Amino acid sequence: MPYRRILARSRRPVALAVATAAMLTVAQTATAATTLRGLAEAQNRYFGTALTDGNLNNSTLTNVAGAQFDMVTPGNEMKWDTTEPSNGGYNFGPGDQIVTWAKSHNDRVRGHNLVWHSQLPGWVSSLPSNQVQGAMEAHITTEATHYKGQLYAWDVVNEPFNEDGSLRQDVFFNAMGTGYIADALRTAHAADPNAKLYLNDYNIEGQNAKSNGMYNLAQSLLAQGVPLNGIGFESHFILGQVPSSMQANMQRFADLGLDVAVTELDDRITLPASSANLQQQAADYAAVVKDCLAVSRCVGVSQWGVGDADSWIPGTFPGQGAATMYDQNYQPKPAYNATVTALGGSTGGGGSTTGELHAVGAGKCLDVPNSSTTGGTQVQIYSCSGAANQVFTHTSSGQLTVTEAGTTLCLDANAKGTTNGTKVIIWSCNGQTNQQWNLNANGTITGVQSGLCLDVNGASTANGALVQLWTCNGQSNQQWTLG
Template sequence: MLRRLIAAAALLAAALTAAPAAAAGGPLRDLAEARGIYLGTAVTGDRLTGGYADVAADQFGSLTPGNEMKWDAVEPTRGSHDWSRADRVVAFAEAHGQRVRGHTLVWHNQLPGWLTGGTWTADQLRTLMTDHVTAEAGRYKGRVDHWDVVNEPLAEDGTLRRSVFGATLGESYIADAFRAARAADPTAKLYLNDYSIEAVGAKSDGMYDLVKRLLAQGVPVDGVGFQAHLILGQVPASLEANLRRFADLGVDVAITELDVRTTLPATAEKLDRQKADYASVVRACLAVTRCAGVTVWGFTDSDSWIPDFFPGQGAATLYDEDLYPKPAYDGIAGALAPVTPPAPGVCSVTYAVTQQWAGGYTAQATLRNTGTAPLDGWTVRWSQPAGQRVTQAWNTALTQSGTEVTASHLPYNATLPPGGSAAFGLNGTWSGTNPPPTSLICTSGT
């Protein structure tokens, strides 16, 4: 509490215009870019001033308009468009070298009253929908990097949601919306986006099958967005594997609306757990080659949707209400930290997970003498990037202290001729994600 009071006083003294705290390696957006992904946030357009604007511009490489691009916002009266609020967010992003993630073209919520209150035939509704997609995607042609073309198309059991579009048009409305978006903006990445599909289960299976069907029809689905509105301590163990199976279909994947809510008050212990949860999600994205990036759904608790929808819960974002970064900020920064290359030497080592199951895995490492003289003893050290624990090892003397692991030779494999190799293996446990070590350091000698 004292730290928050001090931070609030400092912010007040600076009229909420002081530069936000940054990670030791630079702003989050730069750390993410260096790792090959983007780190984005949803924003409220009319708050893009003062300290709020400073954080949004400095820390994030992508902006998502939280509400400004939804149908009721841009076409409150049939045939009459108001682009002012959406334009403001897009212009802000362009002024600060940021991408824009368009959200959303077709959704069953936040529709204008003239649409929901009307009586339409299937053909009329289809035309209204495709005209809307064409108008909005066309207005921002070349200025929006990704579009959530269809948002939340599935029910909890993985079947088609009986929305105004699903009930009247069936699944075909999804294909029509994507084709209209591609025609209006051929360069934007086009996404399906939904919640509760982060873990392998009925709903994610339904999305997986839907994407396969759409791709088989030639529908231009470029990616799948996983909203990831998570509860403290409940990052799905299958998240990384789930992202990977979608990527294996040939589409990109992204975490699009990440927040981690907790029951209030937010204690130090809860915030530390939240830090680990945010880091775990970012690591899952980094571990999947086709994961394009991570977007947090608002960066400050003062702009979070959680308290309004989940009474008694909150503290779900990276910054507190006074724009002071919380431990979750450090969790993301740590997950995005630059990978340290192995130190040069006379040996090298490779590591691969050879088998994985819920909560457990088997890995094998192979050490090779890259020098011109025999090795007389060797040691391999690494850090477990997601806190995995080694439970068994063979062909090595292995110890673990916290996240640090040390594996050394045994008498029968200590000596390696030039070009020779030695392999050792291990079993371990994991929770959340199971990425491989980012750096394995091999040293020679006893």
């Protein structure tokens, strides 16, 4: 279906965002070796995100974006309704802000976009047919010239196809016929000859009528000598629906001599997201990354937005969301860990990993007091001894188990609590989400049910300091290593 991919504005208070961002810095610096950008670069690819100028005011968001991503796509700032709201009246300020931010973080930029039927100012649609080509060429030339030499690539024509593989009958097609796409590409190349030029669309990820239409168009353009360099696969997926033919489909475009890229990845879930949903999402993300890595001309993957808090999905698909690798608080979800693993990194967690859980800030270990086997005993930190009451196993189902005197118990959020200060206890294992934990690449351990972090009360470093759940903040009393 047609849709408007306008990124949501962050709803987090700025003061909280600034404070949280400062606290996240320590954790993200410590894990730079396993960032998405670092792992992708090791595979000669990039891992990108989309940002709006409004996002730049949210330090929590930009802290994650700067650490994790090395390619930026402006969410709205280079679209026609922003850059030329009136005929001949240009506004590049918002786009310039995105480019400046990207440069300051050593990121490249994908220009998005030059020609699209949506977010198009009314004056374009109102033009007499014989003036549309001139307006399109002038717009492309002016915008591409403004950013000449500053961008990695342009989505020159965005979403040109109907679902049946025919071209949309928009203002450009109606005025110029099928030739408008070749004209747009030639015009963009003349203005910015070093930028990679893409056609970008959704629902072309698998082999189907729409992707066949794109494939036939690409063949035709290349046969005409049109400067087309790549195809963008938007990849706005519904949970569990990543096409099995995605790798083969990307490969056939690559075989034409074109680059391919995953340009707007997200994976929407019917809310509220269950633990099983989040695990399926993790599998979906891993599948997409692996498909890209299997195609030598797949240059990279970009997620559409940084986290669930700034995702476009809830505003466009009511009742759906949780579509990204980061939650509402910009903490990593299972999809992040799966992506890290797919890129060849290590998340520090995962199935059947056993050892002491070291509290980084205190230099001590998670400990069951007095080797108790009584359900409801709150865990603490204590000098590491290697004893059974300090040895935990992260199971394939996400539990953290401890075995003492032949009794295996699970780490548990007391009374299924989801508020700050909830006690972390041991309890008989029952498979419920308050006993499931994500071991994240940034060193945090988050409860699947609550999304809160395993936290040493008061950042204490003393033996006997109790462990609780608390809003994730990146401080060292929320950093753990297993083994």
